[in-house]
Amino acid sequence: MQENYNHKDIEKKQQNKWHDTKAFVVDENSPKPKYYCLSMLPYPSGKLHMGHVRNYTIGDVIARFYHLNGYNVLQPFGWDSFGLPAENAAFASHVSPAKWTYQNIDYMRWQLQSLGLAVDWSREFATCSPDYYKHQQWLFIRLYEKGLIYRKNGVVNWDPVDHTVLANEQVIDGKGWRSGAVVIKKEIPMYYFKITAYAEELLQGLDELSGWPEQVKTMQRNWIGKSVGMEVNFPYQDNSDNLVVFTTRVDTLFGVTYVAIAAEHPLAEIALKQKPELADFIASCKKGGVSEAELATQEKKGVFSGLYVKNPINNELIPVWIANYVLMSYGSGAVMAVPAHDERDFEFATLHNLPIKPVVRPGDSELDLPLKAPYTEKGILFNSGQFDGMDFNKAFSAFAEYLKQHNLGQAKTNYRLRDWGLSRQRYWGCPIPIIHCENCGDVPVSDSDLPVALPEDLIPDGSGSPLAKSPEFYTTVCPKCGVNAKRETDTMDTFVDSSWYYMRYTCADNSMQALDERVNYWAPVDQYIGGIEHAILHLLYARFFHKCLRDLGLVNSKEPFINLLTQGMVLADTFYREDAQGKKTWFNPSDVEVVVDEKGRELSATAKADGKAVQIGGQEKMSKSKNNGIDPQMIIEKYGADAARLFMMFTAPPELSLEWSDNGLEGANRFIKRLWRLVYEHVQNGIVKPYTSGDLSAEQKKLRTMLHQTIQKVTHDIAVRRQFNTAIASVMELLNYYSKVSLSDEMGQALSQEILEDVVIMLSPIIPHICEELFRELAPGKELLDQHWLSADLTALDVDEAEIIIQVNGKLRGKIMVAKSLSKEQVEEAAKQNVNVAKFIEGQIIKKTIVVPGKLVNIVV
RNA sequence: GCCGAAGUGGUGGAAUUGGUAGACGCGCCGGACUCAAAAUCCGGUUCUGGCAACAGAGUGAGGGUUCAAGUCCCUCCUUCGGCACCA
Numbered sequence: 049m050q051e052n053y054n055h056k057d058i059e060k061k062q063q064n065k066w067h068d069t070k071a072f073v074v075d076e077n078s079p080k081p082k083y084y085c086l087s088m089l090p091y092p093s094g095k096l097h098m099g100h101v102r103n104y105t106i107g108d109v110i111a112r113f114y115h116l117n118g119y120n121v122l123q124p125f126g127w128d129s130f131g132l133p134a135e136n137a138a139f140a141s142h143v144s145p146a147k148w149t150y151q152n153i154d155y156m157r158w159q160l161q162s163l164g165l166a167v168d169w170s171r172e173f174a175t176c177s178p179d180y181y182k183h184q185q186w187l188f189i190r191l192y193e194k195g196l197i198y199r200k201n202g203v204v205n206w207d208p209v210d211h212t213v214l215a216n217e218q219v220i221d222g223k224g225w226r227s228g229a230v231v232i233k234k235e236i237p238m239y240y241f242k243i244t245a246y247a248e249e250l251l252q253g254l255d256e257l258s259g260w261p262e263q264v265k266t267m268q269r270n271w272i273g274k275s276v277g278m279e280v281n282f283p284y285q286d287n288s289d290n291l292v293v294f295t296t297r298v299d300t301l302f303g304v305t306y307v308a309i310a311a312e313h314p315l316a317e318i319a320l321k322q323k324p325e326l327a328d329f330i331a332s333c334k335k336g337g338v339s340e341a342e343l344a345t346q347e348k349k350g351v352f353s354g355l356y357v358k359n360p361i362n363n364e365l366i367p368v369w370i371a372n373y374v375l376m377s378y379g380s381g382a383v384m385a386v387p388a389h390d391e392r393d394f395e396f397a398t399l400h401n402l403p404i405k406p407v408v409r410p411g412d413s414e415l416d417l418p419l420k421a422p423y424t425e426k427g428i429l430f431n432s433g434q435f436d437g438m439d440f441n442k443a444f445s446a447f448a449e450y451l452k453q454h455n456l457g458q459a460k461t462n463y464r465l466r467d468w469g470l471s472r473q474r475y476w477g478c479p480i481p482i483i484h485c486e487n488c489g490d491v492p493v494s495d496s497d498l499p500v501a502l503p504e505d506l507i508p509d510g511s512g513s514p515l516a517k518s519p520e521f522y523t524t525v526c527p528k529c530g531v532n533a534k535r536e537t538d539t540m541d542t543f544v545d546s547s548w549y550y551m552r553y554t555c556a557d558n559s560m561q562a563l564d565e566r567v568n569y570w571a572p573v574d575q576y577i578g579g580i581e582h583a584i585l586h587l588l589y590a591r592f593f594h595k596c597l598r599d600l601g602l603v604n605s606k607e608p609f610i611n612l613l614t615q616g617m618v619l620a621d622t623f624y625r626e627d628a629q630g631k632k633t634w635f636n637p638s639d640v641e642v643v644v645d646e647k648g649r650e651l652s653a654t655a656k657a658d659g660k661a662v663q664i665g666g667q668e669k670m671s672k673s674k675n676n677g678i679d680p681q682m683i684i685e686k687y688g689a690d691a692a693r694l695f696m697m698f699t700a701p702p703e704l705s706l707e708w709s710d711n712g713l714e715g716a717n718r719f720i721k722r723l724w725r726l727v728y729e730h731v732q733n734g735i736v737k738p739y740t741s742g743d744l745s746a747e748q749k750k751l752r753t754m755l756h757q758t759i760q761k762v763t764h765d766i767a768v769r770r771q772f773n774t775a776i777a778s779v780m781e782l783l784n785y786y787s788k789v790s791l792s793d794e795m796g797q798a799l800s801q802e803i804l805e806d807v808v809i810m811l812s813p814i815i816p817h818i819c820e821e822l823f824r825e826l827a828p829g830k831e832l833l834d835q836h837w838l839s840a841d842l843t844a845l846d847v848d849e850a851e852i853i854i855q856v857n858g859k860l861r862g863k864i865m866v867a868k869s870l871s872k873e874q875v876e877e878a879a880k881q882n883v884n885v886a887k888f889i890e891g892q893i894i895k896k897t898i899v900v901p902g903k904l905v906n907i908v909v
Numbered sequence: 910g911c912c913g914a915a916g917u918g919g920u921g922g923a924a925u926u927g928g929u930a931g932a933c934g935c936g937c938c939g940g941a942c943u944c945a946a947a948a949u950c951c952g953g954u955u956c957u958g959g960c961a962a963c964a965g966a967g968u969g970a971g972g973g974u975u976c977a978a979g980u981c982c983c984u985c986c987u988u989c990g991g992c993a994c995c996a
Binding site: 090091128133205216217218219267270338340341343344345346465472473543580581582584585586617669698700701703704706707711712714716718719721722761764765771773779780781784787851853855857858859863895896897903904906908 | 995
């Protein structure tokens with residue numbers, strides 16, 4: 049065995065071996081139980097970043113752990129390779145999105161392979177390849193036929209200068225990112241998935257997802273936003289039609305003092321005819337982006353439309369206001385306002401001097417009038433005619449009954465969730481397989497004509513979709529009647545690509561079918577790992593798609609992901625200099641020298657290049673804009689993949705954000721070298737059979753107990769808690785003690801052999817390269833990947849004494865070792881004998897004593 | 910604005926079911942080895958007082974529940990994620 053650890057040789061050697069022996073290529077013909085471990089597929093942005101390294105290391109640790117536990121583990125990999133960045137890169141550097149994307153994929157695949165992931169690369173695919181998206185188009189047509197896709201108008205961000213639709217992130221302060229023009233809301237026809245048809249099932253299904261973090265389920269519940277209420281009709285003044293509003297607080301109907309409608313509402317058009325001066329306001333509502341964050345933070349504005357509707361309960365005339373915060377695409381585009389009992393309405397009414405009419409009061413007191421703040425609790429009705437004195441539930445049914453009888457409303461369950469608009473006016477995406485025919489309307493492309501191939505040689509110019517300007521693409525004939533027709537030029541939202549890819553991995557070699565029976569062997573995914581930023585959209589869309597595909601008979605499970613782990617971001621220090629204009633130049637942490645005080649606090653920093661001061665900017669998410677990215681490739685070159693993996697797993701639990709630290713990485717590397725040396729020293733003394741039985745010194749016995757406690761802890765931390773940092777810490781503790789105990793005798797050598805073999809197996813999911821190498825030295829002729837995960841020896845865990853802590857009034861006053869056989873009373877007595885404890889209870893009256901067996905005694909005086 | 914998290918020594922974090930706050934690592938301090946340095950190894954390291962034993966304080970702020978609170982409840986502050994066309 050070599051004395052010194054050389055990561056380059058070892059890692060290359062193991063990776064070649066795994067590749068040559070197809071160690072992680074799997075199929076369905078295994079007697080072992082299956083385990084599908086999946087990390088979210090990356091966007092091929094160009095280079096691997098530390099967030100990827102973290103994500104894929106977590107997945108790999110879990111995959112390797114289950115492999116050792118006797119599972120048939122599938123860990124596939126692919127690329128989410130459609131999307132905006134390729135178009136932006138193409139626009140900037142005149143390379144086609146296809147070329148840019150495929151180059152990125154090749155480079156990143158090479159980078160990933162140097163991480164030593166236990167991935168079945170034979171199943172790899174990119175979502176931008178026709179082999180993938182032709183099946184997606186086929187699925188689209190099936191869903192279209194089933195009525196789960198429909199077309200309607202939707203609102204988008206429109207850049208009036210560049211004549212293009214902007215993504216929300218391309219709208220900055222209400223202006224287009226390139227043109228700087230004020231963005232306007234524009235209605236265009238789009239296709240929608242009817243996700244609301246599954247709202248209830250998506251909501252109910254969350255209750256069964258016990259392997260998902262509670263916070264993610266809560267976010268999804270709130271996103272779906274089920275509310276039980278009523279649809280109430282407010283008749284127009286001339287009775288020509290009704291204004292329909294949805295409310296969960298029909299009990300406040302007598303308190304309605306105005307209604308607010310969207311600028312696009314049909315009633316607003318009627319108002320405009322009678323009152324032309326509304327045009328300016330209606331136009332101003334169309335300014336700005338469509339994102340909810342922008343709408344919710346903008347100043348709330350409204351004008352009186354000149355029209356009135358009738359309150360259905362008492363025929364009172366209610367003024368109709370046009371407001372910028374009501375959007376046509378949300379609900380019915382109209383809300384009833386009850387300023388006395390709603391925060392937003394109260395604010396708006398106060399601003400515009402609208403009446404505030406209280407109709408609900410607390411059960412046990414009167415309201416302070418006039419109201420200084422809205423009373424938003426459910427209470428007892430007053431000022432409400434025949435409904436006076438009713439509580440919320442009674443009032444709700446009474447109003448429902450009344451409105452229904454008079455044909456003025458009905459009970460309704462509403463969801464905040466809206467249908468999923470899937471059309472994108474972009475080039476680099478999956479073409480929507482629809483043909484627009486003057487005779488036949490929207491006609492799906494015939495299955496035999498799939499894929500509708502995306503031309504790969506176009507280069508966007510920043511003004512609208514290249515496909516819409518490409519007659520070679522859109523000119524076609526109607527599949528039904530054969531006349532000249534036009535292909536749809538919109539492409540699909542990239543969330544569609546990532547909504548079913550995890551199923552495609554199970555049968556990626558099947559070019560004839562989207563999915564085959566193998567999907568039911570592997571799906572659902574047993575463990576899914578990805579960023580918390582996907583908590584709602586991606587994960588909800590994938591759940592929706594899974595249910596759709598189930599209803600198409602393509603898969604037989606209900607949910608896509610049984611267990612979910614959401615990992616945190618990777619942060620690093622930022623450093624900058626600011627010029628006179630306030631423009632910041634960011635310095636990469638690797639180009640900066642930090643000065644610390646005697647306690648290690650950061651005092652100041654200088655650039656290595658010129659030795660002059662730079663500002664310390666704190667920890668931020670690694671990004672190009674802050675120039676604080678650390679290149680994983682450099683780290684792997686210098687320290688090896690194992691050190692990078694160990695650092696990532698040890699420095700923080702997976703869910704929390706992880707702060708990059710060069711020193712921390714050095715620490716991880718030190719541990720790896722130390723592990724190597726400990727095995728080297730042991731092997732120099734000669735390998736022996738691992739300890740099974742025989743007399744050990746007291747210290748050795750304690751060490752062996754610790755080994756088996758460590759096995760228990762590591763197993764629990766990885767299998768149940770998915771908390772790798774504490775698993776690693778406990779192995780470090782074990783090795784710290786191992787180094788202190790004398791093991792030079794025959795039994796000691798056997799114990800040393802047992803410990804080192806077990807440590808190498810326990811750490812192998814995290815640092816697989818070095819562990820395989822060390823295992824070969826410790827157990828020649830055996831393969832680590834063929835070993836079974838460890839189980840603790842219960843006899844080693846059987847200790848007969850326990851440390852009891854003694855508190856007086858909840859404060860720690862002493863510790864004693866007691867035999868486990870002692871009764872509660874005996875333990876209590878022993879506690880009182882403790883010298884230090886005696887000081888605190890002497891002369892005091894003992895009110896109460898709490899004894900927690902095996903743990904503590906608390907004496908209350 | 911709305912929804913969801915997080916906040917613990919100089920620092921990353923640990924404390925798993927309400928029961929020893931600070932495991933493990935980093936940094937720093939001291940020592941060994943060395944001509945010297947690096948590497949490595951050993952010891953110390955929450956703060957205050959004390960030679961020490963020990964005592965007091967302490968988990969973003971303020972209140973509360975409990976024999977006992979980092980952990981549960983209420984109010985607030987700060988930071989981060991998402992908000993439907995970034996992925």
